[in-house]
Every structure is written in structure tokens, then in C-alpha cells.
Amino acid sequence: MRNLLREERFSIGTIIVNTLIIILISTGVIFSAVTALGLVRLPDVYTRTHAASKSSTLGVLCVLVGTFLHFLLVENVFNTQAIIAIVFLFITAPVGGHLIGRASYMSGIKVAEETVRDDMGIAIKKKKAEEK
Amino acid sequence: MALQILLNFFLALVWMFMTVSFTPTGFIVGYLVGLGIIVLMRRFFSYRLYTSRAWAVISLILLFLKELFLSSIQVLQIVVRPNMNIKPAIFELETELQHDWEVTLLSALITLTPGTLVVGISDDQKRLYIHALDFEDIEDAVSSIKNTFERAILEVSRP
Numbered sequence: 001m002r003n004l005l006r007e008e009r010f011s012i013g014t015i016i017v018n019t020l021i022i023i024l025i026s027t028g029v030i031f032s033a034v035t036a037l038g039l040v041r042l043p044d045v046y047t048r049t050h051a052a053s054k055s056s057t058l059g060v061l062c063v064l065v066g067t068f069l070h071f072l073l074v075e076n077v078f079n080t081q082a083i084i085a086i087v088f089l090f091i092t093a094p095v096g097g098h099l100i101g102r103a104s105y106m107s108g109i110k111v112a113e114e115t116v117r118d119d120m121g122i123a124i125k126k127k128k129a130e131e132k
Numbered sequence: 133m134a135l136q137i138l139l140n141f142f143l144a145l146v147w148m149f150m151t152v153s154f155t156p157t158g159f160i161v162g163y164l165v166g167l168g169i170i171v172l173m174r175r176f177f178s179y180r181l182y183t184s185r186a187w188a189v190i191s192l193i194l195l196f197l198k199e200l201f202l203s204s205i206q207v208l209q210i211v212v213r214p215n216m217n218i219k220p221a222i223f224e225l226e227t228e229l230q231h232d233w234e235v236t237l238l239s240a241l242i243t244l245t246p247g248t249l250v251v252g253i254s255d256d257q258k259r260l261y262i263h264a265l266d267f268e269d270i271e272d273a274v275s276s277i278k279n280t281f282e283r284a285i286l287e288v289s290r291p
Contacts (some may be wrong), residue, residue: 031204038211046249046263047220051211054246058204094243094250101251101263112220123224123254123261 028062044112053097
């Protein structure tokens with residue numbers, strides 16, 4: 001495979017592989033940019049956590065998959081560390097987002113003015129009334 | 133389920149000893165033969181075959197990747213819009229999941245799906261409090277997503 005790619009630099013396979021890698025990495029970069037834009041534009045900490053904990057996960061995921069494919073198909077190195085990194089990101093990112101949201105709610109940070117509904121505030125009030 | 137997988141590995145090992153081929157190929161052939169034997173003997177196990185559960189896990193992962201990608205695009209549209217008139221909200225979701233790991237998995241999946249973020253879980257683990265980025269047009273869609281996620285998790289955990 002590798003020798004074949006080396007001999008015919010502009011074969012169909014090379015073009016397909018490079019296109020795939022370019023698409024993946026640019027998608028990742030676009031989603032990372034969306035994350036940064038969302039952090040600036042969104043109104044309160046909860047909506048910002050949305051942008052920070054998810055679009056960025058998908059962005060980093062796309063970049064890592066693109067890097068993995070580049071090293072696998074072009075450099076011919078099977079890099080298992082990239083796979084491990086993807087799995088670890090997927091495990092830790094939602095926990096981080098949840099903890100940020102919960103900690104800020106529990107320490108009394110108000111939700112944005114646009115918010116139309118708040119079930120959790122009612123539930124916490126009810127629980128406190130029961131404890132008293 | 134773990135018992136069946138262990139039994140399958142053991143059968144593969146026995147196959148390697150019987151054919152004196154201690155190679156990865158020998159292991160794979162032995163594993164497939166053992167899988168066939170386990171499928172034939174399925175009436176003697178008290179739980180369903182582990183292959184159907186493995187298939188449920190794979191379809192859960194595929195469903196999750198699809199949702200992640202679709203709703204990332206949705207968030208992109210919201211963020212790029214010139215005047216974003218979003219309506220965030222915190223709503224309550226009753227869950228019928230029992231075990232700790234199921235609730236953890238469900239909340240991780242909900243959190244990683246853009247548009248929704250779990251901000252709290254009630255003490256009896258029956259209700260999740262979910263912060264939605266854009267409430268009005270998303271409530272029905274989100275409840276259906278929850279039904280698909282919850283149903284997929286139930287499909288994995290069914291004995």
C-alpha cells in the first residue's frame with residue numbers, strides 16, 4: 001500500500017485519503033470556532049456551557065480522527081494513543097459540563113432573562129421547605 | 133453475559149490446544165467455532181445471547197454519533213444567527229431507568245447532545261433537570277430524543 005502510494009503520488013487513492021483528512025480537520029476547526037463564538041455571544045453561564053462542552057468535543061474529535069487517519073494511511077503508523085484520547089474526551093467532557101452547570105446553579109447564579117421555565121428552582125424550593 | 137464471553141474465550145483456548153496453532157488466526161477461528169457452539173446451546177443459559185447485547189451497544193453508539201452531529205449543526209445555526217432570540221429553559225424529565233450506570237450513561241448522552249445539558253439529578257434518581265438551549269421548538273424533539281436514548285439504553289440493559 002505504502003510503496004504503491006509513493007510511486008504514484010497523484011493516484012485516486014491519495015486524492016481520496018487527502019480529501020477525507022482535509023474535510024475532517026476543517027470540520028473540527030469550524031466547530032471549534034463556533035465554540036469560541038458561542039462563548040462570546042451567549043447570554044449566561046448555562047448556555048455558554050452548552051457551547052463549551054459539546055461543540056468543542058465534536059471539534060476536537062474531528063481533528064483527532066483526521067490526525068489518526070493521516071498517520072494511519074499516509075505515514076503508515078497505527079497510533080493507538082489517538083483512539084485512547086478520543087475515548088477519554090468522550091467520558092470526561094459531559095461530566096465536566098454537568099459539574100459546571102450544577103455548581104453554578106447550586107451557588108445561586110441566576111439564569112438569563114430570556115429563560116422561559118425553571119423546574120429545578122421549584123424542586124429545590126420544595127425540598128428546602130420539607131427540610132424545615 | 134460476562135459468563136458467556138468468558139466461556140467463548142475458554143472454548144477458543146481449547147480449540148487452540150486441540151489444533152496446536154497458537155496464532156491470532158487460530159484464536160479467531162476457535163472463537164468463531166465457540167460462538168457457534170454457544171448459539172447452539174442458547175437454551176441452557178438463563179440470559180439472552182451476548183451477541184444481541186453487543187449489537188444493542190453498537191446501535192446505541194451509532195445513534196449517539198448521529199444525534200451529536202445533527203444537533204451540533206443546530207447549535208452552529210443558533211450561534212451564527214445575527215439576532216439570536218433563544219429561549220433557554222430548565223425542564224424536568226422523568227426517567228424509568230433503575231441502575232446507577234444507566235442514569236449516568238443517559239445523562240452523559242443528554243449532555244453530549246448539543247441543545248440539552250443536565251444540571252441536576254433528584255435525590256431518588258427518578259428525575260433529571262435538563263437545561264435546554266432553545267425550548268419552544270425543541271421540547272417535543274428533545275422528548276423524542278430522550279425516548280430513543282432511553283429505549284436504546286433499556287435495550288442494552290435488558291437481561
